[in-house]
Amino acid sequence: MQYISTRGQAAPQSFSEILLGGLAPDGGLYLPTAYPQVTGAELDAWRGLSYADLALQVLKKFATDIPQADLQALTDKTYTAEVYRNVRKGEDAAQITPLRVLEQTDGGTLLLQSLSNGPTLAFKDMAMQLLGNLFEYTLAKQHAELNIFGATSGDTGSAAEYAMRGKRGIRVFMLSPHKKMSAFQTAQMFSLQDPNIYNIAIEGVFDDCQDMVKAVSNDLDFKARQKIGTVNSINWARVVAQVVYYFRGYLAATSENSQKVSFTVPSGNFGNICAGHIARMMGLPIDRLVVATNENDVLDEFFRTGVYRVRKSAETYHTTSPSMDISKASNFERFIYDLLDRDGERVRALFKKVETQGGFDLSGKPGSDGDEFAKIAQFGFESGKSVHADRIRTIRDIEAKYGVTIDTHTADGVKVAREYVQPGVPMIVLETALPAKFNETIREALGRDAERPAGFENIEALPQRFEVMAADVAGVKAYIAGRTGI
Numbered sequence: 381m382q383y384i385s386t387r388g389q390a391a392p393q394s395f396s397e398i399l400l401g402g403l404a405p406d407g408g409l410y411l412p413t414a415y416p417q418v419t420g421a422e423l424d425a426w427r428g429l430s431y432a433d434l435a436l437q438v439l440k441k442f443a444t445d446i447p448q449a450d451l452q453a454l455t456d457k458t459y460t461a462e463v464y465r466n467v468r469k470g471e472d473a474a475q476i477t478p479l480r481v482l483e484q485t486d487g488g489t490l491l492l493q494s495l496s497n498g499p500t501l502a503f504k505d506m507a508m509q510l511l512g513n514l515f516e517y518t519l520a521k522q523h524a525e526l527n528i529f530g531a532t533s534g535d536t537g538s539a540a541e542y543a544m545r546g547k548r549g550i551r552v553f554m555l556s557p558h559k560k561m562s563a564f565q566t567a568q569m570f571s572l573q574d575p576n577i578y579n580i581a582i583e584g585v586f587d588d589c590q591d592m593v594k595a596v597s598n599d600l601d602f603k604a605r606q607k608i609g610t611v612n613s614i615n616w617a618r619v620v621a622q623v624v625y626y627f628r629g630y631l632a633a634t635s636e637n638s639q640k641v642s643f644t645v646p647s648g649n650f651g652n653i654c655a656g657h658i659a660r661m662m663g664l665p666i667d668r669l670v671v672a673t674n675e676n677d678v679l680d681e682f683f684r685t686g687v688y689r690v691r692k693s694a695e696t697y698h699t700t701s702p703s704m705d706i707s708k709a710s711n712f713e714r715f716i717y718d719l720l721d722r723d724g725e726r727v728r729a730l731f732k733k734v735e736t737q738g739g740f741d742l743s744g745k746p747g748s749d750g751d752e753f754a755k756i757a758q759f760g761f762e763s764g765k766s767v768h769a770d771r772i773r774t775i776r777d778i779e780a781k782y783g784v785t786i787d788t789h790t791a792d793g794v795k796v797a798r799e800y801v802q803p804g805v806p807m808i809v810l811e812t813a814l815p816a817k818f819n820e821t822i823r824e825a826l827g828r829d830a831e832r833p834a835g836f837e838n839i840e841a842l843p844q845r846f847e848v849m850a851a852d853v854a855g856v857k858a859y860i861a862g863r864t865g866i
C-alpha cells in the first residue's frame with residue numbers, strides 16, 4: 381500500500397517511509413491511495429478476537445511493508461492488560477477499551493467506550509504506545525536514532541514520554557510552560573527518571589514553547605544533523621492505531637453486521653474522529669459520526685454551515701476541557717480531501733486560503749469556494765457544542781443517575797451525544813480522559829475529588845527531574861546538542 385499527499389504533489393511512499401515523518405513535502409497530509417475494505421466475513425471473524433489480534437488485522441491492511449510476524453509482536457507487546465490497567469472498578473482491563481451502557485431511555489441507548497486506561501489516563505495512549513514500539517522497531521532495523529522534540533500544555537507531551545521512555549535509539553526533548561500545567565500533569569511528566577526523557581520547563585507560556593519548536597523545525601540544518609522528529613497528531617500511524625477502537629466498539633455493541641452504531645467524539649485537532657471516518661470508509665457500519673466541540677467551536681461551525689474559519693490564538697478560549705482548545709484542526713485536511721473527491725489541486729488552494737485569508741467556504745452560497753457542504757450528510761457527520769455550564773451539569777447528572785464520574789472532555793461528548801441519540805442505533809461516546817486528570821473541575825461539579833487509579837495516589841510527592849530554561853532558541857539548541865553528543 382502506498383501513501384499520497386492531500387495536496388497531490390508528493391511522491392508516493394510506503395507505510396515505513398512515512399512513519400517517522402510529519403507533513404508531506406508539499407505541505408499536505410498523507411493518506412493511502414485507496415482505503416482498504418473490510419468484508420462481512422472478516423467482520424464476523426473479528427468478533428471473537430482479542431484487542432491485540434484485532435489491532436493486527438487492521439494494521440496489516442495499512443502497514444503492508446512490515447512482515448506480519450513483526451506486526452504481531454508489536455501489537456502483542458502494546459495492547460496488554462498491564463499497559464491499559466487503569467480501569468474503573470468492575471471493568472476488565474483485558475478488554476483494553478471496555479464498553480459500558482451509560483443511559484437507556486425510550487430515545488435510545490448511550491454507551492461509554494473507555495479509551496483512557498493507559499499510563500497517562502487519556503486516549504492518546506491508545507495510539508502513542510503503539511507508536512513507541514513501532515519507532516523502536518523501525519529505528520533498530522535502520523540502525524538509526526531519533527530525537528523527538530515537541531511542546532506540550534499537558535496530554536500529548538506526557539503520552540509521548542510514557543510511550544518513548546526506555547526505548548532504544550530514541551530521546552525525547554519536551555518543552556512545557558514553567559508552572560502553567562496542573563500539579564497532576566506536571567508530576568506525571570517530571571517524575572519520569574528515564575535517562576532518555578528530557579523535560580524542559582520554559583519561562584513563558586505555551587505559545588512561547590510552540591514558537592521555539594517552529595524555530596527549530598525551520599532550521600533544516602540543525603534538524604537534519606540532530607535527527608529531530610515529532611509525534612504530533614497528524615502522524616499517520618497514530619491515526620491508524622485509532623481506527624482499531626472504532627472496530628472494537630462496533631463489535632462489542634452489536635451481534636451481527638446488519639446493525640449500525642453511531643459515535644460521538646470529543647474533538648480538537650480532528651485526529652480521533654478522523655480515524656472514525658476512515659473506519660467508515662473501510663466499510664464499518666457506522667451510522668453517524670458526531671463531532672463534539674467545546675467553546676472553541678471551529679469544527680461545529682463548519683459542520684453546521686460549511687464555513688471553515690480558523691481562529692487567531694488570541695481568540696482561543698482557555699476552557700475546562702483544555703485538550704480541545706484549538707484554533708484550527710490539524711487533521712481536518714484529510715476529511716476535506718475525501719469530501720472533495722480527492723482533488724489535491726483544490727485542497728491545496730483551499731488550505732493556501734486558510735493561510736492567507738483565515739479560512740474557506742464550501743456552503744455553496746454565491747461567492748463561496750464550493751458547494752460540498754451539501755454532501756456532508758453522505759459521510760455521516762453531525763456536530764454540536766458544549767460550554768462550561770453544560771460540562772458541570774452533565775458531570776453532575778451522570779454521577780447522580782448512574783454513579784459514574786466522567787471527565788470534562790467526555791462530558792462535552794455526552795452532552796452533544798444526547799442531542800443525536802436515536803432508537804435502534806446504539807450511540808457510543810468515546811471517553812477521552814479519566815476524571816482524575818481534571819480534578820479542579822470535578823471538585824467544582826461534585827464538591828469532592830475525583831477517584832485516582834491505584835499507583836497515582838501520591839504522584840505529586842515523587843521526586844521530579846526537569847530543567848528550567850529561558851525562552852531562548854539558541855539555549856535550547858545547545859542543550860539538545862549537549863545531550864545527543866552530535
Ligand SMILES: *Cc1c(COP(=O)(O)O)cnc(C)c1O
Nearest residue numbers: 647648649650651652703812813
Ligand atoms: C487530545 C484530546 C482530545 C482531542 O482529540 P483530537 O484528536 O485532537 O480531536 C480530546 N480529549 C482529550 C482528553 C484529549 O487529550
